[in-house]
Amino acid sequence: MSERKKLPRIMICGTGSGCGKTAVVMALCSVLVRRNLDVKPYKCGPDYIDAMYHSRITKNSAANLDLYFCNKQELVSLMCSSAKNADIAVIEGVMGFYDGIGNTSQASSYEISEATQTPVILVVNPEGMARSVAALVRGYLSLEENHIAGVIFNGIKPGMYSFYKNITEKETGVEVFGYIPYIKDIELESRHLGLMTASEISDFDKKINILAETAAKTLDIEKIIRTAENIAELSYNMPDIPCGKKFTLAVAKDKAFCFYYSENLELFEKLGADIEYFSPLDDKELPCNADGIYLGGGYPEIYAEKLSSNRDMIDSLEYHIGKDMPVLAECGGFMYLLDEITDKSGRSFKTAGIISGKAFMTDKLCRFGYVDITADRNSFIAEKGSVIKGHEFHYSDSTANGDGFIIRRPNGKQWSGINVSDNIIAGYPHMYFYSNISFAEAFAEKCRNYSREKLCL
Numbered sequence: 001m002s003e004r005k006k007l008p009r010i011m012i013c014g015t016g017s018g019c020g021k022t023a024v025v026m027a028l029c030s031v032l033v034r035r036n037l038d039v040k041p042y043k044c045g046p047d048y049i050d051a052m053y054h055s056r057i058t059k060n061s062a063a064n065l066d067l068y069f070c071n072k073q074e075l076v077s078l079m080c081s082s083a084k085n086a087d088i089a090v091i092e093g094v095m096g097f098y099d100g101i102g103n104t105s106q107a108s109s110y111e112i113s114e115a116t117q118t119p120v121i122l123v124v125n126p127e128g129m130a131r132s133v134a135a136l137v138r139g140y141l142s143l144e145e146n147h148i149a150g151v152i153f154n155g156i157k158p159g160m161y162s163f164y165k166n167i168t169e170k171e172t173g174v175e176v177f178g179y180i181p182y183i184k185d186i187e188l189e190s191r192h193l194g195l196m197t198a199s200e201i202s203d204f205d206k207k208i209n210i211l212a213e214t215a216a217k218t219l220d221i222e223k224i225i226r227t228a229e230n231i232a233e234l235s236y237n238m239p240d241i242p243c244g245k246k247f248t249l250a251v252a253k254d255k256a257f258c259f260y261y262s263e264n265l266e267l268f269e270k271l272g273a274d275i276e277y278f279s280p281l282d283d284k285e286l287p288c289n290a291d292g293i294y295l296g297g298g299y300p301e302i303y304a305e306k307l308s309s310n311r312d313m314i315d316s317l318e319y320h321i322g323k324d325m326p327v328l329a330e331c332g333g334f335m336y337l338l339d340e341i342t343d344k345s346g347r348s349f350k351t352a353g354i355i356s357g358k359a360f361m362t363d364k365l366c367r368f369g370y371v372d373i374t375a376d377r378n379s380f381i382a383e384k385g386s387v388i389k390g391h392e393f394h395y396s397d398s399t400a401n402g403d404g405f406i407i408r409r410p411n412g413k414q415w416s417g418i419n420v421s422d423n424i425i426a427g428y429p430h431m432y433f434y435s436n437i438s439f440a441e442a443f444a445e446k447c448r449n450y451s452r453e454k455l456c457l
Contacts, residue, residue: 002236003235003236004236005233005234006232006233007079007083007086007231007234008087008225008228009088009090009091009116009118009119009228009231010028010088010090010118010224010227010228011044011091011093011109011113011118011119011120011121012024012025012028012091012092012093012120012123012152013093013096013109013110013120013121013122014093014095014097014122014123014124015097015122015123015125015136016099017096019123019124019154020123020154020180021092021093021154022050023154023180023211024121024123024152024154024180025041025050025054025090025092026053026054026057026208026211027211027212028090028215028219028221029054029057029058030215031212031216031219031221032087032088032090032225033058033059034212034216037087038085038086038087038088039058039086039088039089040058040063040082040083040084040086041054041057041058041060041062041063041089041090041091042054042063042064042079042092043062043063043064043091043094044064044066044091044092044093044094044109044112045064045065045095045109046064046066046068046069046391046430048258048259048261048297049197050062050092051063051064051262052199052258054090057208061262062262063078063261063263064261065079065091065112065116066112066432067106067112067115068101068106068107068370068389069389069432069434069435070389070432070435072115075112075116076115076116076234076235076236077236077237077238078238078263078434079116080234081238082262082263082266088225089228091112091116091118093109093112093120094108096109097110097122098110098140098143101370102411110144113146113147114146114147117147117231117232117234118147119148119149119227119230119231120146120147121148121150121152121177121224121227122150122151123151123152123153123154124136124137124151124153124154125153125156126153126156126164130163130167131171133167133168134167134170134171134172135171137151137168137171137174138171138172141174148174149175149227150175150176150227151168151174151175151177152177152178152179152180152219153178153179153180154179157182158179158181161218175223177219177220177223177224177227178215178218178220179219180214181214181218183211183214185207185210197255197258199255241267241270243271243272244271244444244445245272245448245451246273247272247291247447247448248275248289248290248292249268249273249275249276249290249291249292249294249447250286250292250293251265251275251276251277251278251296252277252278252279252294252295252333253277253278253279254279254281255281255302255303256280256281256298256303256332257280257295257297257300257332257333257336258296258297258298258299259297259330259331260294260296260297261430261433263432263433263434264431264432264440267434268294268433268440268444271440271444272444272448273444273447276289276290280295280307280310280313280336281303282310284313285312285313285316286320290320291325291326291447291448292325292326292327292443292446292450293317293321293325293327294327294328294329295328295329295330295332295336295426296330296331296333297330297331297333297394298331298333299332300332300333300335300351300359301343301359301361301396304341304349307349308341308349308350308351314351314352314353317337318354321424324423324450324453325423325450326423326424326443326447326450327424328425328426328443329426329427330426330429330430330431331394331428331429331430332394333426334355334419334427334428335359335398336352337354337355337424338351338352338354338355338398338400339351339356339357339358340358340359341359342359343361344361354424355419355424356400357398358398358399359398360397360398361395362395364395365393365394365395366394366395366397366428367392367407367409367428368392368394369409369410370389370390370391370409370410371389371391371407371408371409371429372388372408373387373388373389373405373406373418374386374405374408375404375405376403376404376405376416377404379420379425380422380423380425380442380446381425381439381442381446382436382439386438386439387436388431388432388439389431389435390429390430390431390432390435391430392428392430393430398428400419401415401416401417401418401419401428402416402417402418402427403416404417404418404420404425405417405418405427417429
């Protein structure tokens with residue numbers, strides 16, 4: 001059934017990676033939350049880490065908006081349905097505003113803003129510029145017809161704000177919504193897969209408080225809210241997802257395993273899953289009523305020593321998976337199921353040993369980017385030839401990447417991957433289940449069948 005929603009929304013985009021859009025989004029979300037607004041955060045593209053920051057600040061799960069994973073109608077439907085009763089949606093862009101796949105704008109922030117009819121605020125770091133900042137902004141305004149409504153400057157000295165504001169508004173006609181000054185105390189550490197995750201930053205709340213207090217003074221929050229409210233109503237139609245018999249899905253969630261698309265977890269819930277989280281780092285066994293296991297990505301290579309030392313959890317996994325409990329393992333979760341993980345320093349640690357092989361770190365990204373994942377043979381999750389979309393992002397590789405699927409990038413490059421057995425789907429790609437719901441339905445049914453068999457024992 002078609003529905004309509006007028007969702008106040010704003011997209012914060014950048015001139016490129018590193019311009020400070022994540023800091024601006026965190027600042028804006030923090031101020032809005034302090035005004036007692038229910039803020040629903042979104043992240044353009046397949047990134048997990050920025051979304052985790054937004055979730056921590058808003059106390060709402062951040063969803064990904066991605067036009068590689070789904071078409072425009074599906075994207076609008078996912079956005080509107082997940083916003084529920086939110087007062088405002090704040091969307092963080094990806095890379096530069098027009099940057100998409102290859103040399104196109106396919107799946108870019110620009111395309112997503114057009115699909116969702118969302119006003120855009122462009123984050124500009126004008127370091128080393130004077131009047132040229134106007135040329136930069138004018139270029140973004142003129143490349144395509146767009147929804148750019150204004151500019152926020154990042155990393156500038158307070159005394160320079162009126163200088164940049166006057167030049168930009170005079171030369172381009174676009175409004176300036178404020179600025180975020182350079183604040184050394186809020187710098188966030190990075191590593192090989194990007195920023196540190198929110199749960200690993202001990203003074204995260206302190207940093208956010210500083211950012212929020214600053215933004216409340218330097219951003220024109222009222223103007224941003226008015227812009228977010230001056231939007232078109234959206235029509236959408238969510239697919240009918242039948243909820244089958246309930247089952248319990250054990251989902252690994254801790255500092256080592258934290259990369260999940262919230263839409264995937266919510267889809268499993270719609271299919272009947274009661275999700276119970278557990279920690280392979282700290283817990284001694286799987287949830288006692290588990291009917292299936294979902295091991296997501298993360299940083300098992302950082303926590304390999306602690307994972308290896310928790311033999312009780314490894315014994316529990318080995319026992320239940322050996323009894324045919326279904327398991328879906330992506331990237332870091334797949335690495336954990338191998339015999340051992342060798343970290344960046346060359347130290348090796350024994351892991352679950354459920355799949356024969358070794359994972360090891362490299363000094364560069366391996367097979368990075370969007371992928372189409374095609375079943376190369378029948379399995380419990382998909383018939384041969386079935387396709388689902390996904391993404392790979394890892395510095396590790398392994399000696400046992402599997403051969404159950406053909407994995408193909410948009411440029412045509414392809415390879416075999418993903419281990420498939422009677423109850424295991426495990427490999428590097430992260431699957432986006434709304435791109436082919438039948439994969440999630442099949443995994444849910446496998447879990448339900450295991451639950452029925454368990455009751456008969």
